Amino acid sequence: MAETLDLALFVQRRDGTAHMDLAVENVTCAACIRKIESSVKRLPGVVDARLNFTNRRLAIDWHESDLAPADLIAALEDIGYPAHPFQPERAETQEAQHMRWLVKCLAVAGFAAMNIMLLSVSVWSGSDMGQETRDFFHWLSALIALPAAAYAGQPFFQSAWGAIRTRQLNMDVPISLGVILALGMSVVETATHQHHAYFDSAIMLLFFLLCGRALDHAMRRKTRAVAGNLAALKAEFAHRFDGSEVVRVPAAALHTDDRLLVRPGDRVPADGVVLSGTSEIDESLVTGETALRAVGAGALIHAGAVNVSGTLTMRVTAAGTGTLLDEVERLLDKAVTARSRYIRMADRAARLYAPVVHATAAFTLLGWLLAGATAHDSIVTAIAVLIITCPCALALAIPSVQVVASGALFRAGVILNAGDAIERLSEIGTVVFDKTGTLTLPEPRVANAAEIAPDLLERAARLALSSRHPLAAAVAREARERVPFEGATEEPGQGVRALIDGAEGRLGRASFCGIGPRELTEPDASAIAFSHAGQTSLLVVRQTLRPDATETVSALRACGLDLIILSGDRAEAVAPIAAKLGITDARGGLKPAEKIAAIEALRTERRCMLMVGDGINDAPALAAAHASLSPISAADRTQAHADAVFLGERLSPVLETVRIARRARRLMQQNLWLAVIYNAIAVPVAIAGYATPLIAATAMSGSSILVTLNALRVRAGKRAVGTGASPAEITLLPVNPS
Amino acid sequence: MNVLIYLVPMALVLGLTGLAAFLWSLRNGQYEDMDGAALRVLSDDDLAQ
Numbered sequence: 001m002a003e004t005l006d007l008a009l010f011v012q013r014r015d016g017t018a019h020m021d022l023a024v025e026n027v028t029c030a031a032c033i034r035k036i037e038s039s040v041k042r043l044p045g046v047v048d049a050r051l052n053f054t055n056r057r058l059a060i061d062w063h064e065s066d067l068a069p070a071d072l073i074a075a076l077e078d079i080g081y082p083a084h085p086f087q088p089e090r091a092e093t094q095e096a097q098h099m100r101w102l103v104k105c106l107a108v109a110g111f112a113a114m115n116i117m118l119l120s121v122s123v124w125s126g127s128d129m130g131q132e133t134r135d136f137f138h139w140l141s142a143l144i145a146l147p148a149a150a151y152a153g154q155p156f157f158q159s160a161w162g163a164i165r166t167r168q169l170n171m172d173v174p175i176s177l178g179v180i181l182a183l184g185m186s187v188v189e190t191a192t193h194q195h196h197a198y199f200d201s202a203i204m205l206l207f208f209l210l211c212g213r214a215l216d217h218a219m220r221r222k223t224r225a226v227a228g229n230l231a232a233l234k235a236e237f238a239h240r241f242d243g244s245e246v247v248r249v250p251a252a253a254l255h256t257d258d259r260l261l262v263r264p265g266d267r268v269p270a271d272g273v274v275l276s277g278t279s280e281i282d283e284s285l286v287t288g289e290t291a292l293r294a295v296g297a298g299a300l301i302h303a304g305a306v307n308v309s310g311t312l313t314m315r316v317t318a319a320g321t322g323t324l325l326d327e328v329e330r331l332l333d334k335a336v337t338a339r340s341r342y343i344r345m346a347d348r349a350a351r352l353y354a355p356v357v358h359a360t361a362a363f364t365l366l367g368w369l370l371a372g373a374t375a376h377d378s379i380v381t382a383i384a385v386l387i388i389t390c391p392c393a394l395a396l397a398i399p400s401v402q403v404v405a406s407g408a409l410f411r412a413g414v415i416l417n418a419g420d421a422i423e424r425l426s427e428i429g430t431v432v433f434d435k436t437g438t439l440t441l442p443e444p445r446v447a448n449a450a451e452i453a454p455d456l457l458e459r460a461a462r463l464a465l466s467s468r469h470p471l472a473a474a475v476a477r478e479a480r481e482r483v484p485f486e487g488a489t490e491e492p493g494q495g496v497r498a499l500i501d502g503a504e505g506r507l508g509r510a511s512f513c514g515i516g517p518r519e520l521t522e523p524d525a526s527a528i529a530f531s532h533a534g535q536t537s538l539l540v541v542r543q544t545l546r547p548d549a550t551e552t553v554s555a556l557r558a559c560g561l562d563l564i565i566l567s568g569d570r571a572e573a574v575a576p577i578a579a580k581l582g583i584t585d586a587r588g589g590l591k592p593a594e595k596i597a598a599i600e601a602l603r604t605e606r607r608c609m610l611m612v613g614d615g616i617n618d619a620p621a622l623a624a625a626h627a628s629l630s631p632i633s634a635a636d637r638t639q640a641h642a643d644a645v646f647l648g649e650r651l652s653p654v655l656e657t658v659r660i661a662r663r664a665r666r667l668m669q670q671n672l673w674l675a676v677i678y679n680a681i682a683v684p685v686a687i688a689g690y691a692t693p694l695i696a697a698t699a700m701s702g703s704s705i706l707v708t709l710n711a712l713r714v715r716a717g718k719r720a721v722g723t724g725a726s727p728a729e730i731t732l733l734p735v736n737p738s
Numbered sequence: 739m740n741v742l743i744y745l746v747p748m749a750l751v752l753g754l755t756g757l758a759a760f761l762w763s764l765r766n767g768q769y770e771d772m773d774g775a776a777l778r779v780l781s782d783d784d785l786a787q
Contacts, residue, residue, distance in 0.1 A: 030777035053774030103764060111757040115750065133742075140746065 001719045004245070005070040005237075009253040010085035018064040020507065023078065024230040027056050032081070039079055045058040045068060054723070056727060084232040087252070091659075092228055095221050102214045105152040109207040110377040112148030116141045119199040124694050129420075133192055138190040138428045141199040146181060152206050153179055153573030155213065161291050171350040171395050174357060176391030181207060185383045198387055204390050208704045216399045219406050227645070228416075230632060238269035241313065251303075254316050265468035270304045272314040274298060279310035286633050288420040288568030288615045290543055296465055304616060304635045308575045309471050309493075326665045331620035344420045346398045350670055353391060354719065358680075361385045364687050376664050376690070384691040393703035397671035400711035405664035408715055412656040413647040414629075421643035425657060427608045431445035431556055432599065432625065435567035435574055435588075439581070440543040441649060442614065444632035447525065447540045454536055459500055460530040463488060463507045467496040471528045472507065474541045475688040495528075505532035545577065552651040553581045559658060561651075562607070566595050578582065595621040612654055614638060629654060630661045664714050671707045678703040 012019045024036065033051050036058060038050040045066025051058045060072060069085070076083040119137045124130065126656045153176070160172035179202045186197040198485060217621060236251040239261040246261055251269040254260070259275070262268055268281070280292040294306055295301060301314065302537040361382045367380035408414050416422070433439050461479035462474040466488035485505070489497035495508010506513045506529075513531035515538065525542035546552075564585045571588035578586030587598065599621055602609055611618070613624035616633035622628035623641040630642035639645055646653035682699050685691055763769070 030780045033774065033777060034781050052771040054771045100764060103769070104761060107757060107760050107764070109755055115753050118749065136742075144750075159768065311781060 005248045006075075006240075006253070007069040007073075007250070008251050010087055011064070011069055013064070015062045016063070018069075019059065019061050020069055020072070020590065021088060022058045022073070022076070023059070023086045023229040024051065024056055024058050025082045025084075025233070026080060027053065028738060035075065035079060038082055038705065040075065042073065043072065043075055046072075048467070052628060054698050056229060058083065062200055063138055064141040069097065073691070082633065084229075084496055085250070085686050086228065086232040089224075089228060092221075092224055095217070095224060095715055099214070102155065102210065102217055104120055106210040106214050108206070109152035109210050110305055111326045112152070113203045113207045114142050115144050116203055121692065123197075134195075135190060135193055137200070138186070141197060142187055142190060145199040145203050147177060148203060149183055149206060152210065154205075156209070163542050163558060164623050165666055169351050169354055170347050170690050174350065174354045174389075175205070175209065175395060177388050178202075181383050182366050182387045182390075184518070185380065186393055191378070197663055198384075198693050198696060201693060201700060205700060208392055209395055212396045212399045212403075212708075215403045218418070219403045219410075220416075223406065223410060227415050227417075230645075230647075231636075233479035234606045234632075236267055236269045239263070239266075252408075255664050260314050260315045260316065262307045262314060263469055264307055264309055265401050265473060266307050268301050268307060268314070269314045269530045271301070272316045273300060275313045275315055277310050277312040279312050279356040280308045281308040282308055284543070284569075285437045285442070285614065285633075286616045288434060288438055288571055290569050294488075302616065306470055311548055328616060328619055328637075330454075331592055344398075345423050345668060345672075346395070349394060350391070351400075353394060357386065357389045357391075360389070360683060360687070367687075367691075368479060381687070381689045384696070385686040386681060388686040388691050388696050388699060389679055390700070391675070392700050393678055393707050394672065395677035396704050396713075397675050398668050400708045401664050401668045401671060401714060404711050405660055408660050409644070409657060412653055414644050414653045415647070416644045416658050417518070417639075418643045421627060422661050422664050422666070424608075424643065425610065425661035428561070428610040428658070429628055429653070430563045430564060430602060430607045430609040431658075432566055432602075432609050432611045432613075432621070433566055433583075434576055434611075434615060434618050434621075434657055436569055437614040437633060438612050438631060439565070439577060439651070440545055442631065443477070444470070444526075444541050445542055445544045447542050449478055449539075452537050452539065453535075455528070456480060456532070456535055459505060459532055460507055460537070460539065462501070462503050463496060463498055463530070466498065467699040468492065468505070469496075471526055471541050472496065475507070475528060475530075475539055501530055502534035512536070519590065545580065546649060547596060548650045550564070550581060555655050556658065557582075559655075562657070564602075565591055565620070566598055568592075568595075568615060568708045592617045592620050596624050599624050610654075610658070615688055629657060660714065667711060667714055671710055674707055674710065675703065678706075 007020070010020050015514070018075075021065070021219055026032070027036070029223050033053060035050050038048055040060060045063040047061040047063065049058060049060045051145040055274050058076075060074070073083050073085070112306075114298070118143050123134055126133075127468070139670045156172045156175050159170065160176040163170040164174055182202040186199050186202070190199050214507075218453055223339060237248050237259075238254055239250050240247045240249050240254070241259045241261045249687070254270050258270075260269065265277070274295055274297055276297055278294070278296040281301060282290075282292055282296050283302070284290050285306075286302045295312070301312075311480045326462055365382035367376050369375065373381075402419075402422055405422050446457075457478055457479060461475050461477075462481065462483060463485055464475035464481065465484035467473075467477060467490055474729070485498040485500055488496055490496045490506070491512070495512040497504055497506045497508075499505075508529065510516065510527065510529040513529040513536060515529050515536050516591055525540050528539050528541060530537050530539060533653050555564060562585075563583045565574060565578050565583055565587065567588045569588055574586050574588035580585070590598065595618070598608065610628040611622050611628045612630070613628070614631050616635045616637055619635075619638045619641050622630065622638060628644075630639050630645050631649050632645055634642070634645070644657060646657070678699070682691070685695065768775075
C-alpha cells in the first residue's frame, strides 16, 4: 500500500514561497551549520535556509512546485541530521515579541541613565557651580529623563495599573509610584532653583529592574524553546486511511471522524472508537495499568495507548468522550481553580511592604510639619523617603534567584513550565509518586538480561530490530550495535526470523522457536523466546524500575520527605515495587477521583506535596497537588499540568529539583532580609532629611548589586549529576548541559 | 563655560546614535542567534575559492 507523508500543517505560504521551521537533532558545531545550510540550499527550488544554532531550528523558504516538504526532511535525514517539523506555539511568538519590547525599554533606560549620570556627577562634584549652570544641567536631565521614563517605565506602569484596577497590590505599584513621584518632585525642585533633583535615581531604578525582568524573560524563553523542540521530537504521526490510500499525517492535523489505521507497535494518536480488527492495547500511559486490555469493534480507545498485537482501524471522536476522559476533564477544571489561589512570595512581600512604606512617608510629612518645618521641606523629605524605599532590591530579590535557579534546573535536565514553580517546589514535605512510567521506565525492558549470555542477547536484540511488536521493541533496546540482520521476515502472530551466520535465528512465541510453553511466575511479565543454532533462551519482558530509583528514593527520604505511591495499577503490581524501594505507604487500583481524594486528605493534614506522575489519569492529581513534576515521556495532556518536566531515564532530577528549589528559597528569604536591612538603614537617613540624590543613587545601586550577587550563590553547592537524557534530547537543547 | 554649548549637544547626539544603532540591530534580528554568530565567524565559505 502506497503511503505518503502530508506535512501541509507545518507549511506557511507567503509571496509565492513556502516556509517551514524544523527542529534539527545532532547539531553540535560550526561545521554542522555549514553542512546543513549548504546541502539544503543545493536542493532544487530552495530559496533560503538558515539554521539558528541557539535554539537548533532550521528555517527553510522554498518554491513548493519544485519540492515536497517530506523531501526536505528526507534530505536532512540522509546527511545525519534527523529533523522534526515544528509549529511555533502562539505563546512562544508572543514571548519573543514581549522580550524584544523589554530589551528596547532596557536600551532606552540604559541610554538615559548613562547621560543623566554624566550630568548628575558634574552637579555633585561641582560645588562651585553657579546656580544657572546647575539649573541648566537639571533641565537637561529632565529633558532626557521624562520621555525615557515614559517609554521605559511602561512595563511597570501597565502592570501596576492592571493591579490597581482589580483592587490588588503588586510590587509594580510602589515602583511606579516611586518613579512618578521622584520625577515630579525633581521637576518642581528644578523649576524653583533648588539644589536636589532625583532624575538619576528614578532612571537608574528603571534600568536595574528592567535588567532583572529581561533576564527572567530570557531564561523563560530558553526553556520554552527547548520544550517546543522536545514536543516536535515527540510529535505523533497517524496513518489516515481514506478508502484508497494511507497518508501519514501529524496527529495535530486530525479531525473528528477521520479514519485511522493503527498498526501493532503504534501509539493510538487520538481518542476514538475501534471500527474493525481485534487487538490488545497497553494503556499504561493512560491509566497506569500494566496488564493489557483486549479491544474489538466498538471499543473506546484513548490517545497514548500502544497497540500491541493486531491492526486496528478506528474513527476519531471528539476529545473527552470516553468515560475516563470525561472524569479527568471534570476533575481538572476543579483542581486548576484551586491552584490559582496561590500567592507568590514577591506579591506577599509587596502586600506587607507597600502599606508600611506609605505610612512611614505619611508620618514623616506629619512629623516635620509638627516640628515646624515648611510645607515644601516636609513634602520633599516625605517624597525622599518614598524614593529611597522604592523597592529596587525587593523587586530584584526574587526574580534574580529565580533566573539562576531555573538555569541550574535546566542543566540538571528539568524544564520549568510555571513561573512560580520554584517557590511551590521548595515548600513540599511529601512526595507522591505514580508507579507506572514514573518510578518504572516508561517502556518495558528485558528483566533477566543479566542471566543470558551477552552474545546470544545481542543476536536476539539485533533480530528484534526487524520487528514492530512492542515485546520485540523491548528486546531491541538491549542491542549494542543497532544494525538489523539482512533478509529478516516477520510472520504475523508468530515472530521474526532471519539467517544469522548460516543458521536460522527465530524470535517470537515459544512454540515458534521450538520451546515448550512455560509458565511465568510474575503476573505482569511477558515472555518472548529466541532460538539460534541450537541455543535457546526465554526473555522475560516487564516494567523495570528507573536505574537510579532506589538511591534517589532513599536520598529523598534523607531530605526529610515523606514518600507515598498512588497508582492506578493493581495493588499486587504495586506492592513489590514499593517493597523494593522501602516505601511503606503504597496504594494501588486508584481511579483519578480517588487519587485526588487521597491528595485532598493529605492536604487537610496541612502537608504540601509534590506529585510526580505521567499518565492521563494523573493529570488531575498533578493539577491539584501543591507542586508537580512529569517525566518527558508523559502524555501531552498530563505534561501541560505539571510545573516542570524532567528529561532522561533517571529519577535523580526529582531529587535535584527539590534541592535546588530549597536552596533557591533560602536565598530568596535572605535577599528579602537584605532588602529589609537596607531599608532599616536608609529610611531613618531619609526621614532625618539627609537623603541627598548622591546617597539615594549609591544606596539603591548598592543594594541591587548585593541581592543579585547573593542570588548567584544558587549555582554554588554540589554540581548536578548527569541527567541521563538521551542524546537526541540533549542535542535539541539550545545549550548543551555541561 | 561656553564650551558646554557644543559639548552637551555632541554628547547627546553621540548617545542617541548609539541607541539608534542598538535598536536597529535589535530589529535586524542580530540577537536571535547569539551562539550561532560565535561559530559562523569560523567558517570560510565566504572566501573566494
